[in-house]
Amino acid sequence: MNILMTLDSNYIKPLKVMLKSLFLNNQEESFAIYVMHSSLDTQELEDLRQFIDNHGSQLNVIYVDDDCFEDAPTLLHYTKAMYYRLLAFKFLPQELDRILYLDPDILVINSIRELYNTDIEGYLYAASYHDKIALKEVNKVRLNVYDIDAYYNSGVLLMNLPLQRQLIDEKVIYDFVDKNRSKLIMPDQDVINVLYSKQIKSLDEKLYNYDVRFYSYYKIMNGGVCDMDYIFENTVILHFCGKKKPWNKQYSGKFHSLYKQYEKFALNDRMKSALLGTR
Amino acid sequence: MNILMTLDSNYIKPLKVMLKSLFLNNQEESFAIYVMHSSLDTQELEDLRQFIDNHGSQLNVIYVDDDCFEDAPTLLHYTKAMYYRLLAFKFLPQELDRILYLDPDILVINSIRELYNTDIEGYLYAASYHDKIALKEVNKVRLNVYDIDAYYNSGVLLMNLPLQRQLIDEKVIYDFVDKNRSKLIMPDQDVINVLYSKQIKSLDEKLYNYDVRFYSYYKIMNGGVCDMDYIFENTVILHFCGKKKPWNKQYSGKFHSLYKQYEKFALNDRMKSALLGTR
Numbered sequence A, B: 001m002n003i004l005m006t007l008d009s010n011y012i013k014p015l016k017v018m019l020k021s022l023f024l025n026n027q028e029e030s031f032a033i034y035v036m037h038s039s040l041d042t043q044e045l046e047d048l049r050q051f052i053d054n055h056g057s058q059l060n061v062i063y064v065d066d067d068c069f070e071d072a073p074t075l076l077h078y079t080k081a082m083y084y085r086l087l088a089f090k091f092l093p094q095e096l097d098r099i100l101y102l103d104p105d106i107l108v109i110n111s112i113r114e115l116y117n118t119d120i121e122g123y124l125y126a127a128s129y130h131d132k133i134a135l136k137e138v139n140k141v142r143l144n145v146y147d148i149d150a151y152y153n154s155g156v157l158l159m160n161l162p163l164q165r166q167l168i169d170e171k172v173i174y175d176f177v178d179k180n181r182s183k184l185i186m187p188d189q190d191v192i193n194v195l196y197s198k199q200i201k202s203l204d205e206k207l208y209n210y211d212v213r214f215y216s217y218y219k220i221m222n223g224g225v226c227d228m229d230y231i232f233e234n235t236v237i238l239h240f241c242g243k244k245k246p247w248n249k250q251y252s253g254k255f256h257s258l259y260k261q262y263e264k265f266a267l268n269d270r271m272k273s274a275l276l277g278t279r
Helices: A009-024 A042-054 A080-090 A133-143 A161-167 A170-179 A187-199 A212-221 A228-234 A256-267 B009-024 B042-054 B080-090 B133-143 B161-167 B170-179 B187-199 B212-221 B228-234 B256-267
Strands: A002-007 A032-037 A058-063 A098-102 A106-108 A125-129 A152-160 A200-202 A237-239 B002-007 B032-037 B058-063 B098-102 B106-108 B125-129 B152-160 B200-202 B237-239
Touching: A002 A009, A002 A080, A009 A042, A009 A106, A009 A256, A032 A080, A042 A058, A080 A098, A080 A152, A080 A161, A080 A170, A080 A187, A106 A256, A125 A187, A133 A187, A152 A161, A152 A187, A152 A200, A152 A237, A170 A187, A187 A200, A228 B256, A256 B228, A256 B256, B002 B009, B002 B080, B009 B042, B009 B106, B009 B256, B032 B080, B042 B058, B080 B098, B080 B152, B080 B161, B080 B170, B080 B187, B106 B256, B125 B187, B133 B187, B152 B161, B152 B187, B152 B200, B152 B237, B170 B187, B187 B200
Parallel strands: A002 A032, A002 A098, A032 A058, A125 A200, B002 B032, B002 B098, B032 B058, B125 B200
Antiparallel strands: A098 A152, A106 A237, A125 A152, B098 B152, B106 B237, B125 B152
């Protein structure tokens, strides 16, 4: 399975935690992990490669020179890295037919096979939207578009690469960004939602993009079904959305202790052996 | 290291979760696990033995016939199992010099080596008390004793077996229970506190018997130091004290998601491979 991540030095630690959770709960799989970056040094990359190797998967580094986006408009507070996931298809090997993009602020707590194998024929992406009416309406008004059905979260994004190569035109993206500079808050997510909303296959957020801030909301909206038992049985991806991140000191939340445990699993070199069964 | 547990069929599942956490965070160790029981069937014992074998440790079953305690007074709502941990020293091999008793409602999240090797010369036990003044005073009044310094929790109990063989007399225990029938709420814990309080070495509850109901209390009482980072770095034993247990549906708490993760690690047979490093 192909996994895509974009990265700078600040996110190496959360990224390892995310990967650890992916490896730990998908032990039958082997992954080809593509990392797009413009600033990691040799030591950081070597460390990451070792970490990934140790878990039986493979790192593929895609160094992105800023020249690659020389025609792209930039926005205040955003580097050109905002284009990485939008235009990843241009940098990935031609033979790849799909890849799963994952944000670093997530935990994978079950098998991703079903997600990865989702039928996306005719769609550019598969993604989840967070089904809070308020959120959709706010974003409709903000972006001044009235024909989006949902505001998708781009933190978990299954990509149909052959179709993207056919249909996505970087100039259209640049043009959109240029004309909407003042409106864009989460530029890449905004672009996907405004330009490609109709070509996104919708995934169940409870399973594939569970926003950890809303435990009670999910539980109530699903008639009490979506409790902690349900989550560990069914949910594949927990997403630590929002400004407060679980690797920061002041964090607090339902999944705080879980995150800290994975952080420890990921970063504790003293643990050398097996999780389960024969050692 | 020697580990002691007492068990009936209702607690096999939590016990496996506890053991899983012990094994997972003490991978360099091998354990001799002593289980005292009077009601498990062959299949249950075989299953438990397999589970423990798979993790490189060894199960020793101590079947306790009720005849063993024929002189012991019984209390309403309590079986003779209340005497197991008090009199375990009589059932354990003579050559054992120490053993760590653990309740099933705990998670072990760090190495127990330091705890296990605590100097207990001259003490019958090492244990923690939960340092809430109210708790101590309530128990003093209830038990009608005024010379106990603390009310120790007997869920984590390091035992000095040679000294217990010398000093603990079952008749004294039976006599105490018989005379205090109406006052005893947690009989084995009460006995230890009233009869042996002076011979208990006090352990830091933050490290060795962290009551998960009081996250904010620990944090405030320790000047903010005892936060989630501190816990995963330092705390060895999380104790799910109280009536609400994390394996029940209605549970909710700071360590709920963590518990559910260990439960899944323990009970998910599909997970066949390694936690960390080479597979």
